Amino acid sequence: MDTAIVLFNRDLRVHDHPALAAACERAGQVVPLFVLDPSIPGDARHGFLLQCLADLRASLRQLGGDLVVRQGDAVAETMKLAGEVGAAAIHASADVSSLARRREARFAEERIEFLRHPGVTVVPPDALRPSGGGDHYRVFTPYWHAWLRHRHRPVLPPPHRVRLPSGLAPGRLPRPGTDPAMPGGESAGRERADRWLRQFLAGYADGHDDLAGDRTSRLSPYLRFGCVSPLELACRAERSEDFVRQLCWRDFHHQVTYAFPRINRENYRHRERRWRHDRDALCAWRRGMTGLPIVDAGMRQLLAEGWMHNRARLIVATYLVRRLGLDWRDGARHFFQHLLDGDVANNSGNWQWVAGTGNDTRPGRGFNPLRQAKRYDPAGAYVRRYVPELADVPGAKIHEPWRLPSLPAGYPARLDGTDG
Structure with missing residues (x-):
């Protein structure tokens, strides 16, 4: 009976999964596999990932299969498992990052059929x-x-059944150390x-x-x-x-x-600005202590929830690169470390768009964060939610606390020294 491996990466579901569907259609036995690679930092996403894997394992068990979990290098562990079960093919969802492309290139050099599928x-x-x-x-x-x-392509239903080779140990799935702010998994x-x-x-x-x-x-x-x-x-x-x-x-x-798989480290437009290097300013921005309330609210939401409102992302990124003149890569690294949705393509692409080094047709574009705050948070409710030092500041003055007779206790003066 033919056996195939489905290598899961960024496709942790059973609904509309072309790689899983193709493997179940072509092979009598299918081994769903996820490899926990210790060389890839977990950051804020680790707990979310583990919840996703636990949910995926439960879904596969309902279909008669299981999620096989291994730890180590993804290619080496997959090939080792292929030898153990006599797999004739490996199915995986195609991805775009440089890490994913290198992994796919390594599989292509192995003496086994490696099939890339859409779905990401x-x-x-x-x-x-x-x-x-x-x-x-x-x-x-x-x-x-x-x-x-x-x-x-058509949206695919889950496979009717996943038949796992007998006697295969599925492996232990680590438990999350802390629960993420949002529950992970296909069910959620x-x-x-x-x-x-x-x-x-x-x-x-x-x-x-x-x-x-x-x-x-x-x-x-x-x-x-x-x-x-x-x-x-x-x-x-x-x-x-x-x-x-x-x-x-x-x-x-x-x-x-x-x-352009180097998008997370090189300018898409090959033009480098002269960036400032100010560790104190960068640290204040990361902590949400710039003195500009709308920026601080966004940055504190990121630290508290692993997520940030899309309009706030645009505001805080513009402030970092346009007002403070700091390198977009510093901001992208911080976002990537803390965002549950942080991935190379969207994180780096959006940061380069804001910095004028990416795909914006108006690379000199800029806007005023304070005007954005007054337009999209006119009553200051978003700021009050995440910046408790300003909870008692009245009305629209919450966006301009430096105009008060004195700043609220514990809240910093404007980092960029401007007045608007």
């Missing part, structure tokens, strides 16, 4: 090419139009998607920038770990062009990263 994005990152030439789209709007015209992700699509999708266009209202989906961590299929989500949300456009932005950054 709505549209595969190499599926769309500009009509004028080039290996990827550099500007979003033309990509958006091509993306809308693309014929999607699908439940959140069902509830949010039903209650809030219709108002997304009007409410997604409302900082205090918090009406965004918060599905990004589940998309990052593949607990929710981006294609299934796009199909279910098709009546909201604004929300689907955000999924397209995610795909856009993935196709850029596929073409």
Whole structure:
């Protein structure tokens, strides 16, 4: 009986999983595998990941299988397991980061069939090419139009059954040291998607920038770990062009990263600014102690929840690179360390967009964080939620505490020394 391995990476689900579906269709026995690689830092995502894996194991057991867990180098451990079970093929979801591409290249050198499948994005990152030439789209709007015209693959149901080879030890799954702010796993992700699509999708266009209202989906961590299929989500949300456009932005950054895998360490536009190097300023920004309330609220939300409102991300990133003049890579590293949804493509792509080194067609673009605060948090409720020192500051003055006779106790003066 043929045996195949399905190597899970950023696709921790059983619904709409092309690699798992193909393996179950072609092979009599299927080994679902996840390799915990100790060389990859867990950061804030480790607890979330372990909850995702526990949920995936439960789902596979309901289908008659199990999740086999090994620790070590992903390629070495997969090949070792392939030898033990006599696997004829390895199935995996294709990814775009330099780490993932190196891993795929190593598998291609082994004497076993290695099959890459879609599933990490709505549209595969190499599926769309500009009509004028080039290996990827550099500007979003033309990509958006091509993306809308693309014929999607069908959304796949879970396999009816996963038949595991007999006598195979599944391995121990570590327990999370601390619980993440959001529960991990496909079950939690699908439940959140069902509830949010039903209650809030219709108002997304009007409410997604409302900082205090918090009406965004918060599905990004589940998309990052593949607990929710981006294609299934796009199909279910098709009546909201604004929300689907955000999924397209995610795909856009993935196709850029596929073409430029050094995006997390090198400028996409080969032009380097003269960045300031101020460790004290960077530390104050990381801690949410800049003296600009809207920035501090966003940074403290990140530390408390492992997540930040999308409008706040834009504000705090702009403040770091435009007002403080600090290197976008410093900000990207901090985000990547703390965000549950931190991935190379979206994190680095968005930071480079803000810094003017990426895909923004107006690289000199800038905006005023204080005006953003007054527009998207007019009553100051978002700031009060995350900056308790300012809880008693009246009205709109919460965005400008330096105009008070004295600053609230424990709150710093403006880091950048400006007055607006």
